[in-house]
Amino acid sequence: MNTKQQASYVVAAPAVDVVIMAAGKGTRMKSVLPKVLHALAGKPLLHHVLDTAAELLARKVVVITGHGAAEVETACANKTGFAADFDLQFARQEPQLGTGHAVQQALPHLADDGMVVILSGDVPLTMPHTLYHVLKATDGQHMALLTLEQPNPAGYGRIVRGADGQVQAIVEHKDATEEQRAITEIYSGIMAVPAVDLKRWLAQLDNNNAQGEYYLTDIVRFAVQEGAPVVAYKIDDALQVAGVNSxxxxxxxxxxxxxxxxxxxxxxxxxxxxxxxxxxxxxxxxxxxxxxxxxxxxxxxxxxxxxxxxxxxxxxxxxxxxxxxxxxxxxxxxxxxxxxxxxxxxxxxxxxxxxxxxxxxxxxxxxxxxxxxxxxxxxxxxxxxxxxxxxxxxxxxxxxxxxxxxxxxxxxxxxxxxxxxxxxxxxxxxxxxxxxxxxxxxxxxxxxxxxxxxxxxxxVARAKQLSIPNWQRPQKVRK
CATH class of the missing domain: 2.160.10.10 (Hexapeptide repeat proteins)
Known part of the structure; x- marks a missing residue:
């Protein structure tokens, strides 16, 4: 999709609101600096994601903060180097109870008429044109997931499809059966969802799972139960969805x-x-x-x-x-x-x-x-x-x-x-x-x-040269 096509799609589609999850501590970074503020290519990871939101012509960007919230919020507010007209807002997640709980904190900032794109502050290299394809897949009214074929999918949520090839659920690795763990199509952590549907499905979340957390991925199951189509846009470029944890x-x-x-x-x-x-x-x-x-x-x-x-x-x-x-x-x-x-x-x-x-x-x-x-x-x-x-x-x-x-x-x-x-x-x-x-x-x-x-x-502005013949240098006194 070229730039003109991208812009025309954004104009024709519902307004885009971006939610960026940036609340994690990043324990494995072993640093006092919040993980999303560590630099890649000379700028914080989170700034890369904000630049992507600007490329999407986002109406509003909500950054969910938690660990080091004040520092992260200041870094966002002071960001320079991009021309963006979006409204920047912050929502704090305290304590951190999972990805679904994180996005719940952003709901008061999201209008019902928007299409919400959910990104992660530690995934810096997602290309804007990829997200335009995800948005296009929603057709302005469906949930769309960005997925990836991963030869070694350990640790990632699996995309479970029905016999007709339609997405049925995302199953987290810790909750997956052996059969499901053999699936190589994984969820990237990026999705686009109509705001009005997102709010309804997030209200149904519970934490009955292996980690005791509120999984954002559970909303896929709720959509399927309602008969709402869930579409996937699959890529083979792992760098675009690679996160940073160490x-x-x-x-x-x-x-x-x-x-x-x-x-x-x-x-x-x-x-x-x-x-x-x-x-x-x-x-x-x-x-x-x-x-x-x-x-x-x-x-x-x-x-x-x-x-x-x-x-x-x-x-x-x-x-x-x-x-x-x-x-x-x-x-x-x-x-x-x-x-x-x-x-x-x-x-x-x-x-x-x-x-x-x-x-x-x-x-x-x-x-x-x-x-x-x-x-x-x-x-x-x-x-x-x-x-x-x-x-x-x-x-x-x-x-x-x-x-x-x-x-x-x-x-x-x-x-x-x-x-x-x-x-x-x-x-x-x-x-x-x-x-x-x-x-x-x-x-x-x-x-x-x-x-x-x-x-x-x-x-010429210097003292006249003076040469003293037979000059004897001072001798070192030996004790």
Whole structure:
């Protein structure tokens, strides 16, 4: 189903309300952090599920919290990075008495005219298009389940079908007979149910089962008893319904997710030195003929232009790298809120650091152990080694010497340095802001410049050299 078809279905179908179960403690995570707040691909598990709800054009999202409720609710309310018009609500489940009991807590927030989609906060990688198929299967009036063929179904609820192939029940593993345990079609934990039916069936739940809990899955049996059709949409992609219960499972899911991201990039034409050694923790957009070496990490919003080359062991976050630029190994670029741009044909690194507000023009060279923060460098400017440029405006073709810095902070306020076009700054210079170095000027090595200079001037600001012949170094006193 393409995006247009998905949107048209949502418009034609009943309003979608999403319930996300996020009350569990996650004991096996062995962490004080609530399980749903552990990160996968750089963001909390629960945020992945909220993003999916946004893709569904949900009218309302109800997050059921319990363990660490305040922390989970704050993380949801503070979530950024997606455009969603849904109404976000919370319902607390205290104590936790099962999945059916959890959804019961959400009922006061759900209008009777909606179609309720039930998701889990620790199942982060369900694709929106899969859920659209589940919604379509409801035909706007039936219960629909997302199911999966699982060769080793131990621990999962089994889908029991009648002789006619229709769904009859979901039987939890602990309550299943040996014959039922042989069934390989399992319930994923995801369903869509008309709200008015959900409310009626949840009222009939009891806890007469092996775990003494109120099972949400029992509502399938109630629907069948009423003669209401229960349909299933079956997939074969286990990653979409995989949950996280331990650090091991989280790591496995992370690698599976990253490998899928790598394959997606390669299908778009990106050359990856090793698809098993890349981490995308945000949105990475690549033009044609991009190449990425091993062990690179991409966070936030990163755009790589045509022919960009990224060396090994680089970290790039919130930046735009324009066509033909080369980022050499071990470079760290993080734009945070201000962003970073690297111009076409620029060379950066190795071991360089570009901080927020660094904007490099075409053919700029930033070399090893050079740090740039909140500064712009015009076309052709170079800072090739061991230098710092902070709060600076650097003109075209400037050559900035090794060991030189802009002293931009006076202990209370930041000040700006302006280095105009064609300036040459020698090695080990200190430019004390606010100061302007005039066009075409030269600053002699080792100078500390505290006053602005005229265009074309040579500026030398250092003590006169003194050499004392036959100087004897102090001798160590031996006791």
């Amino acid at each position: 650090p091991v499972q989280l790591a496995e899911l992370e690698r599976a997710y990253q490998l899928r991201q790598a394959h997606r990039l390669m299908e778009q034409g990106v050359r990856l030195a090793d698809p098993a050694r890349i981490d995308v923790r945000g949105d990475l957009l690549c033009e044609r003929d991009v190449s990425i070496d091993v062990n690179c990490v991409f966070e936030g919003q990163v755009t790589l232009g045509q022919g960009v080359r990224i060396g090994a062991h680089c970290v790039l976050a919130n930046c735009v790298i324009h066509d033909g630029a080369v980022i050499h190994p071990f470079t760290h670029i993080d734009g945070e809120k201000l962003g970073v741009t690297v111009g076409a044909g620029a060379l950066v690194g190795p071991f360089a650091r570009l901080r927020p507000g660094a904007h490099l023009g075409q053919e700029v060279h930033i070399g090893n152990f050079v740090e740039v923060k909140n500064s712009s460098l015009a076309a052709g400017a170079k800072a090739n080694h061991l230098a710092y440029l902070g709060d600076a405006t650097v003109g075209e073709r400037v050559n900035y010497g090794a060991g030189s810095i802009t002293a931009n902070y006076d202990g209370a306020n930041k000040h700006r340095t302006v280095i105009e076009a064609d300036v040459h700054v020698g090695s080990n210079c200190v430019l004390v802001a606010p100061v302007t170095i005039g066009t075409g000027g030269t600053v002699g090595g080792g100078s500390t410049v505290t006053k602005s200079t005229e265009p074309g001037a040579l500026t």
